[in-house]
Amino acid sequence: MKKETKIIAGLLAGAALGAAIALILASDKDGEMKDKVSDWFCDLLDSSKEKLVDAAGHVKDTIAKVRA
Incomplete structure (x- = not known):
């Protein structure tokens, strides 16, 4: 895998994780x-x-x- 591909994959994984955490925290009522x-x-x-x-x-x- 090229260096650029690894960087892009890492950025996408981080963005997906951040979005998932934001959704979980935003939906938490108490x-x-x-x-x-x-x-x-x-x-x-x-x-x-x-x-x-x-x-x-x-x-x-x-x-x-x-x-x-």
Whole structure:
């Protein structure tokens, strides 16, 4: 697959996902789904931050070993 095709496919997938989420959130009357999605995104963000910190620590350790 060409690079341009992958980019276009990714953009279309992201747009479709965004539209689906917007429809779900817009049809929610009492806001319960909004709270669930918000909590899920917060958990995802926290998890990503933790993984990034771990990866940065591994990179620092590897650099220190290479320099030693």
